[in-house]
Amino acid sequence: MPEYLAPGVYVEEVSFRPKSIEGVGTSTTAFVGPTRKGPLTETPVMVTSFGEFERIFGGLENLSFSAAADEDPQKTNYMAHAVRAFFDNGGSRLYIARTFVPRTDGGGAVSSTGIAQSDLVVNAGGVRVRLTARMPGSGLNGRVTVTEKAVPVTAATLDKAPLGSLLRLQSTTPQAAVLMGGSPPFSLNDGDQLTLTTAAGSVSISFHGHPAEIQGDVVADPVDVPADTVLRVTLGGLDQAVPIPAGLTTLTDLAAFLNTRLRRGYARVEGGTRLVLGTDVRGTGAMVTVSALAALGFGADQSAVGTGNVANLDAVTVAEIDALLQNAGMAVRATTDPATGRLLLSTTETGTSAALRAEETPARTALGLPAEEARGRAAEGTVYYVRRSPGASGWVGGSDRATPLNTSTPLPAGSALILMNLESRDADNTVRVYEDVGFSPLHPRWIGSVMAQRPSRRSEALQNPYALQVEGDVHPFDLRQGLLGSGTSRDITLRGGNDGAEPTNTSTIPEAVAYTDALKLLESIDDIAIVAAPGYSDTAQYSAIQQSLIAHAENMRYRIAVLDSPPGVDMQEVREIRGAIDTTYAAYYYPWVMVSNPLSRPGNDRIPQEIAVPPSGFVTGIYARNDVQRGVWKAPANEVVRGAIRLEREITQAQQQVLNPLGVNCLRFFPGRGFRVWGARTASSDPEWKYVNVRRYFIFLEHSIDRSTQWVVFEPNGERLWGNVRATVSAFLYNQWVSGALLGAGPEEAYFVRCDRSTMTQDDLDNGRLICLIGVAVLKPAEFVIFRIGQKTADARA
Template identity: 35%
Template sequence: MPDYRSPGVYVEEVRFRAPPIEGVSTCTAAFIGPARTGPCHAPGAEPPSLITSFNAFERLHGGLADLSAGEGESAINHIAHAAYAFFQQGGARLYVVRLASPGMAVASVGAVDDGDTGLGFVARFPGKAGNGQVTLREHASPAAANELDAAPPGSVVRATLQGRQALLVNTDGAWRLADTAIDRADVRAGAPRLITVSAHAIDGDGRHQVHERMGLHPAHPRWIGGVMAARPLVRDDRLYQPYAIHIGTNLSAAGLLAGLFEHARTNAAGEPETLWTLDGGQDGGTPTPPMYESAITSLAGLDDVSILAAPGSSDRVDEEQAAEVARALIAHAAAPRAWCIAVLDTPPGQTPTEARTWRTRFDSTHAALYFPWVEVAHPLANPERGDIPATLTLPPSGFVCGIYARNDMERGVHHAPANEVVTGALRFERQVSKVEQELLNPAGVNCLRSFERRGHRVWGARLVSSDPGWQYVNQRRYFNYLEASLSRGTQWVAFEPQGERLWANVRESLTNFLHNEWRAGGLRGSTQDQAFFVRCDRSTMTQDDIDHGRLVCLIGLAMIQPAEFTIFRLGQRTAGASA
């Protein structure tokens, strides 16, 4: 109670209703696998960045070009194509965990290992996309007296002193040649020109980055060693700058300028220009299952991920390794408070019988399996490029995750994500017949099928579960949604005084939330009492529970199941016959 000591009128704010519960988002997916560039998963590394468009994916992880697999071989960039499919289907929120691969290497040029006087450039991230170029230009602009006086610390000018050109650095408010202070009048008389450097970087995927008006001394506010630092202070710089510069600790401003333009040529504007070409970047081989397992742990701190996949991980010679990756996805999805579902792929080229056998490797109420792979037009196909095929066969998980998100936004998470169009599909790797699906559907293998005049559709919504109480994808995902919403929306309950008032507030808060869910079509029943019940009183808690600070609430839900089998019974009846 407030402490009233002086007579007067007091106004207090009070809450007459229990705090409302808001439904959490269920549209955020996470993909795990190798990519062309971007930060790789490592212990203690920054969490993955949220990506909201394919353009944003390209900025961070490169384009759709194939990955190099060593010895002149290449591998399909499954993660990039899966991200493209995800956004094409209507997905809007995606995290990507890039895996480090065996044999992966970082591109560089120059003496990047020499800590004293070395000079060079290094790609910020490993991969073949780092094999690019940095073009440097020296800009010399005439400096009037007022410009000299206003020049920031660390500025460099080239002036004529005693008939010879010299580089002077502005330190401690004075222009110095080496350690000798030069009289300002002499500097002004020497036709001084302010020297800055610009860099135009372009990586192996054609992404550009331009840095203008950089200085040559560490005191300069835009020192090149700070703007292109190996570890910039600004997160966006760490993520999106393709290259970093290495400058030896004993390299002076004059030495830095000489080293940067040692092999300079004069461009059309009459300025010195030099080209640094980086090479040696490699994408590496196929990531191992332990690499996937380690990367999955980086998702633990992302509480908004509700869909998980590793597109392309099933495309392996060793099927047991592919199964290990799938089991790691399932383990994460089934972990307490993960509130996630794993979307699994069959290996490419399987027959329906093989797909059914593959399904027997898994049994979980937190995963769904899809078959077959999807054939699409290659986004990079060009009549002038004979090395790029016109079509491409991709794992279905990237498409399905986007369909999940689209279904949630348009119809709700309680709606089964099936009978949905697969946008961009030309055909499927195998045309699944009705007879073949009769073999696969009861086993928990969801088929992608083509129908005349109805296009290409997801035609199944089963879990890989042997539990008859958990058969459908929308059941699991809707329960995940409810659990996460109730957990996050009732945090206010912690440490509240235990008693009838608290229990009544909890009941009211839960009832209001579930009532809205029922009205939105998420729960079955013609009345609220048929749809759900909420109990939180002495019938759900013992005195021991109360004494030990445990508040126990019992919630019952009438879940909606999809109309998987639609049956019309037709019969003849004669005129005047009774029904």
């Protein structure tokens, strides 16, 4: 209890009402049996539509349980048809526990694992690589199409490529040694020198540029500038008129004033007596013109141009650099990289003997040239590089697979980052696409991760049914060559997947999942209320499998098994089979249902247009539909069987009079009312548990109370707890009575709840037992509706 030690206000939350009981779901179903593909040994997968079942477990195509029939399977895929019937008849949640028994030879050894594998085994540099299905099944025989994706790349974008990227260079002619510089134009200083060293030796070029200047005559001191004097000058092609204010008496003051007004040029004083006007531009492109102004020493109109070997030292072009190189007689040419616009210095010599290095000078820095030496390349054809680490030196490859890529030189035309796109298509035409997949384990989307043998998440294994098996460390170049060869696209076929042998109740074969194994997997799922094994009754061990189904339902307590009669049996055979079982946790249905065969094709009489399928798929869907529309307490009978076109055997009224008392629930046809489930009995001889709805309603009550009263454990076992338990259960049962699930005109007739000293002895209390007695008046179905009619006379009284 809380402690109150310091003065203050304490606000506490308390409950003045009993705990509530939430009803559990009753329509969640589980199917056990063979499918064309899908997981085996993991927790069974829930599907909520037939389309989802097809994607994970395969479609409606036939199965084959022998190698001789693999090319033309004839075994109806009962599981897939039952799943479709389940959802067509109102089911919404279905767990699938798949069975698979590998095929064996005469000595009992496994002759086929049933797993589809690629017929192409890539020998990638001594490492074996192959594509394989993750799980057995004929549904995973398929094809994986590998298509090369070439992403154009330049030296400027190369640094953004992720680790593990594969780069392809196509070099069909010898390559020159190339240095890549900055982006033109360049700004240099007069006299800056560039020294380039080639295989033939070192040669230097210098950059020169001087401004255009006009020097005036000697001007008297002080300067006498008349009023309204205007200096007219053209600097760098810009005409300017500068009014000279009065009061400027020295050339120094006059030059300072002009420098605040002139654009593209300057004014300075030479020798203290002459005014000089010059351009900002340094080089042969500079020009200055001044109109006659005697007051400033310019007796006549004058003009001048700059000098040097470039037009503008502050904007040196690539063409000017190339001209200086040619004038110096150097076997190097200056060009512009068409992809980036940057300066390229290339030797005229090509091949491995070509070399080019820019020595350390101010001009090298100004032009943005690297310090590393560039080497020419031989005509290697197509070579690959892979990015092993960040930075420019992280690309390694070439013909020897160890040469670092010179990222300071431009890439050859057609250079590209190589990725692949994958498209897998299984036998059910389920297509999955994987884009931008890499060849190296360093790549963020390496094929070995995208198609991993053991994905970290289960959803990946379900969505990506194929895996890449790599038996060692594979080189990206070898993997690309092995998957694509000399082409850019390749289809890799996966064969060998099969449906194994006919499923059995138990099996000692390695990797086998028999019916008992699959049922064991269902034990970990708490919300399953209905279990069935569509098609088990058409196997050699159907009797043993049937007993396993019953045992599973009885052991789990809160489930009921829906049993199928074998196909093609007559009434006497059904009676004998039904006579071999006695359980309140199962219901037996007869006969099988005929449906349209979705595999039939016009003109192909070998494929029947109608096929017989077990009734359990339809019945379990009807169970779920009945629970949602009415309630679990209503008998799941007199309900339409959706999807049926006829029954394997037509059951008459006389025949059902024999079968119904035995607990054989018949499916019948009624003119004008269609095909209906016409029976609601369990496979039990105990009259107290004769009806399916009674058993299922008690499962619902017991499971709901069990799950919602776990809070009672370890509570103080006294009157307060007993009252709380009574109130909790009574409130739950009252709601059941109000909803019409219980018989009785009032709650006192519908149920009772006792939990007090009358239900527990002192020995029970001493041993920690709380005993609550609950009685409910459950509704039984009106199985026999009798109207007694007689004659009466006109004066007779009722």
